[in-house]
Amino acid sequence: MTAPPFPLTWLYVPGDRPETVAKALVSGADVVLVDLEDAVAPDRKEYARAATAELLCEPPPVPVHVRVNALDGPYAEADLKTLSPLPGLSGLRLPKVTSPAEVVRVAEAAPSSDGGAIPLYALLETALGVEQAFAVATSHRALRGIALGEADLRADLGVRGDAGLDWSRARVVVAARAAGLAPPVQSVHPDVRDLDGLAASCTHGRDLGFLGRTAIHPRQLPVIERAYLPAPEEIERAEAVLKAAAADPGAQALPDGTFVDAAVVAGAHRTLALARHRR
Known part of the structure; x- marks a missing residue:
């Protein structure tokens, strides 16, 4: 299943909580992002992968992308081997990408259920990743998008205020456009109770050239959609x-x-x- 022509809401959900994933699928999100990486403890990685594989044995009601584990870590190979052939998988999100070679390696190792290329989305979460934005964006025909992982990037840069990330945001927007990719999706707003702050941040993101946003709670979805839809x-x-x-x-x-x-x-x-x- 492919995403809508203009997906605006992308909802993250932990892969080791099947009951929460089931709720996410009917939350109204355009795309559900099942997370096997940061949201899952090490002793739950195998269970999360197995639960996600069970989900993706059949096409779900909305597109499902999976954020796999760190590409240089001990879990990513099994994630890719297990999930990439499944018919319910619409895309893979690759964390902490720092070079085009990483994207190429995944693209060659993870053919889809029909033998084609699975849509890949690279997350740039370090200074090196941002510096490599255009090279990553043009690395392989299977790559469909790039985006920032702002929590990790903020820590890597030592940024205190939100404005300190604007240069990196603009860099990713420009790289995506130059590569002929869709506009990047804005990174998550971590405070699920701060809906006014979320709305203001979305307005700023739209001004910078983003289109849509990832969320970590269903209550954030209508705020994101309103902010990104034309008034x-x-x-x-x-x-x-x-x-x-x-x-x-x-x-x-x-x-x-x-x-x-x-x-x-x-x-x-x-x-x-x-x-x-x-x-």
């Missing part, structure tokens, strides 16, 4: 831009003085496409 006034403006462009294909100005050119028209098309696919 009524954005839709109205996009429609006005396209109407003006249709009437006169040349460059012109809207009644409010805004200059309309090909780039503005392209942005209007993206806005309306997102609005249509989320109705």
